[in-house]
Amino acid sequence: MSDVDKTSLRDELYNYLKADDRTLEFLLERVLDGVWYTDVREPRREWLSRGYKALFGYAEDEIDDFGEWWRRNMFPEDVQRADDDVRMALADPDHKYQHVVRFRHKDGHTVWVHCRGHVVRDAEGRPLRLLGCHIDVTRLMELEQIDRFGTIVEHCVSGIYLIDAETLKFVQANGGARQQLGYSMAELAELTPIDVSGIGSRQELMDRLAPLRDGKIPFVTFETTHIRKDGSTYPVEVHCEWLDTSPRPVFLTFVSDLSEMKRRENELAASREFNQIILDSVSDGIATLAPLESDGRVVDFTIIAVNHAMRRQFHLHETPFVGARLSEIMPGIAAPDLLQRLAEVASDGNAFAAEIGPGGATSDWHLVRANRTPFGALFITCINITAAKQRELSLRQSNEALKRFSAIVSHDLQAPLRHIGLFAEMLEAKLTGADDETRFMTGRIRDNTRRLQRMISGLLDYTTVAYAEIQRESVDLGGVVADVMKLLEGDIAAKQASIVVDPLPTVRGDRDLLARLFQNLIANALKYASDAPPRIVIGAKRPDGNWIISVADNGIGIDPRFGERIFDVFNRLHRDESRYPGMGIGLAICRQIVESHRGEIWVDSEFKPGARFCFSLPAD
Numbered sequence: 001m002s003d004v005d006k007t008s009l010r011d012e013l014y015n016y017l018k019a020d021d022r023t024l025e026f027l028l029e030r031v032l033d034g035v036w037y038t039d040v041r042e043p044r045r046e047w048l049s050r051g052y053k054a055l056f057g058y059a060e061d062e063i064d065d066f067g068e069w070w071r072r073n074m075f076p077e078d079v080q081r082a083d084d085d086v087r088m089a090l091a092d093p094d095h096k097y098q099h100v101v102r103f104r105h106k107d108g109h110t111v112w113v114h115c116r117g118h119v120v121r122d123a124e125g126r127p128l129r130l131l132g133c134h135i136d137v138t139r140l141m142e143l144e145q146i147d148r149f150g151t152i153v154e155h156c157v158s159g160i161y162l163i164d165a166e167t168l169k170f171v172q173a174n175g176g177a178r179q180q181l182g183y184s185m186a187e188l189a190e191l192t193p194i195d196v197s198g199i200g201s202r203q204e205l206m207d208r209l210a211p212l213r214d215g216k217i218p219f220v221t222f223e224t225t226h227i228r229k230d231g232s233t234y235p236v237e238v239h240c241e242w243l244d245t246s247p248r249p250v251f252l253t254f255v256s257d258l259s260e261m262k263r264r265e266n267e268l269a270a271s272r273e274f275n276q277i278i279l280d281s282v283s284d285g286i287a288t289l290a291p292l293e294s295d296g297r298v299v300d301f302t303i304i305a306v307n308h309a310m311r312r313q314f315h316l317h318e319t320p321f322v323g324a325r326l327s328e329i330m331p332g333i334a335a336p337d338l339l340q341r342l343a344e345v346a347s348d349g350n351a352f353a354a355e356i357g358p359g360g361a362t363s364d365w366h367l368v369r370a371n372r373t374p375f376g377a378l379f380i381t382c383i384n385i386t387a388a389k390q391r392e393l394s395l396r397q398s399n400e401a402l403k404r405f406s407a408i409v410s411h412d413l414q415a416p417l418r419h420i421g422l423f424a425e426m427l428e429a430k431l432t433g434a435d436d437e438t439r440f441m442t443g444r445i446r447d448n449t450r451r452l453q454r455m456i457s458g459l460l461d462y463t464t465v466a467y468a469e470i471q472r473e474s475v476d477l478g479g480v481v482a483d484v485m486k487l488l489e490g491d492i493a494a495k496q497a498s499i500v501v502d503p504l505p506t507v508r509g510d511r512d513l514l515a516r517l518f519q520n521l522i523a524n525a526l527k528y529a530s531d532a533p534p535r536i537v538i539g540a541k542r543p544d545g546n547w548i549i550s551v552a553d554n555g556i557g558i559d560p561r562f563g564e565r566i567f568d569v570f571n572r573l574h575r576d577e578s579r580y581p582g583m584g585i586g587l588a589i590c591r592q593i594v595e596s597h598r599g600e601i602w603v604d605s606e607f608k609p610g611a612r613f614c615f616s617l618p619a620d
């Protein structure tokens with residue numbers, strides 16, 4: 001055919017197009033999937049072909065031609081690209097307007113559209129209209145996705161196999177599979193799973209896969225060993241499904257290499273074993289508990305780990321306890337209130353400690369401490385304190401006995417003593433004419449009786465302090481000394497004593513007992529004065545964790561040889577009662593008070609002239 005003929009056919013078609021709408025209709029409906037025509041100056045004004053609307057599931061009258069329908073139905077991420085393309089096409093006559101964008105179909109699915117456009121310009125080249133056409137490329141895009149998926153499967157590190165359901169030969173194996181086994185696809189095509197795994201026979205393999213073939217179960221999973229081309233092996237997990245594809249059904253099989261997992265499992269088991277050995281070597285009970293919640297509240301605990309000591313303390317030797325519930329396995333420790341408190345620790349994270357007495361799972365006393373770990377589990381330590389509790393009990397019992405004894409002494413001995421004293425005085429009054437010796441003897445009876453009475457009340461005083469329950473509070477020692485000085489002000493004035501009080505600390509202790517301590521020391525400093533007026537200095541220093549308080553005087557002093565003895569009951573260095581009245585109880589009481597405050601008391605043997613008493617008190 002000549003060029004002249006071709007040209008005439010084209011002209012003919014052009015003429016048809018102009019003369020007969022049906023030809024244009026054919027092009028619009030059958031050749032193109034959609035056509036749109038927009039007024040560039042007023043973009044909301046546009047004409048959309050019937051095919052355009054049908055492509056997105058709409059009838060002719062369902063989409064308004066004035067309203068930029070496309071802008072609302074194109075994927076928002078793609079609108080910008082379309083706008084950019086329009087802008088560039090309008091600005092540059094050589095720009096090729098074309099892009100692939102996504103629209104939302106009326107029924108919700110995605111429609112991929114390849115969109116081309118052409119700018120109609122006036123004689124001066126100014127843009128007037130934009131004519132565009134859509135081609136539906138959804139299927140193409142899906143195929144591309146599938147192709148991409150195929151690439152992903154190929155590169156997947158897990159082994160993926162298709163196994164012929166009849167011959168059991170490998171039909172397909174992805175890159176991961178080939179790499180794991182070390183065979184090429186061509187080599188694998190000649191092999192079956194029996195050649196590359198620990199499955200010993202065709203029968204064994206068929207037995208494993210039979211339930212899939214029958215459709216009884218959707219998949220089978222099992223562990224076995226894979227054998228590489230070079231003969232080395234590795235543990236695997238196999239997941240197998242039946243796939244009824246053409247031309248023949250296959251087993252779709254996923255194989256995961258478990259070597260790394262098994263190695264970690266072994267490592268974990270070894271470290272668990274190691275941890276358990278450490279835990280078991282500790283003599284205190286240790287347990288880790290995971291909280292169990294119901295309706296957002298912790299109601300019980302699962303036991304994660306328990307050491308030997310804990311098992312011994314709660315007689316858990318035979319019981320399988322790890323994974324068990326705390327309330328079932330240790331009904332004693334999990335008494336409702338304790339369980340409640342452990343639940344609080346799990347919820348608010350505040351640690352707690354409590355003494356748990358005999359009952360339930362144990363016959364001993366335990367000090368239980370609970371802390372929440374950063375991972376939300378509870379870490380429990382349990383110390384058997386039965387021995388300490390027993391000591392405490394027997395101490396309390398002997399204290400009680402001593403208290404009773406002191407009460408008896410004070411009441412039952414004081415009364416007959418009073419009588420003896422009274423009768424001695426009466427006898428003395430009657431014996432006015434008696435000889436000196438008789439009067440001397442009755443006088444001794446009277447004096448010794450009085451002395452015995454004072455000794456008994458001194459002893460009573462001592463035992464009262466010795467067994468006093470200490471009320472610990474914050475005590476300002478400066479304030480205490482000021483009070484004591486007020487109490488002794490008569491004595492201080494009578495002796496013309498001067499007292500210097502340096503700054504004193506605040507300590508924790510029993511205010512009354514500490515006042516008693518200062519009272520005894522200051523009274524002694526006044527009592528054991530030399531001929532000069534007493535000068536007393538009270539000071540404090542803190543060389544380490546303890547306060548050292550000192551009470552120094554310029555009195556007669558103490559022979560260092562007796563520095564220890566003076567703290568014993570009834571021990572006196574100065575027996576002249578007319579000059580230094582006393583029973584030898586004061587310092588014994590001082591020692592008792594200081595020791596009950598976890599301190600010590602002593603006489604500073606270096607100090608001269610006079611005496612300096614020092615005592616320590618914990619600073620916290």
Ligand code: ADP
Nearest residue numbers: 524528566572573574582583584585586587611
């Ligand atoms: P008391 O004063 O009733 O004898 P204390 O137990 O208070 O009993 O004192 C025991 C002894 O220690 C006193 O008898 C005295 O010999 C000696 N002593 C106590 N304080 C001083 C002091 N500041 N100076 C010298 N001697 C003292």
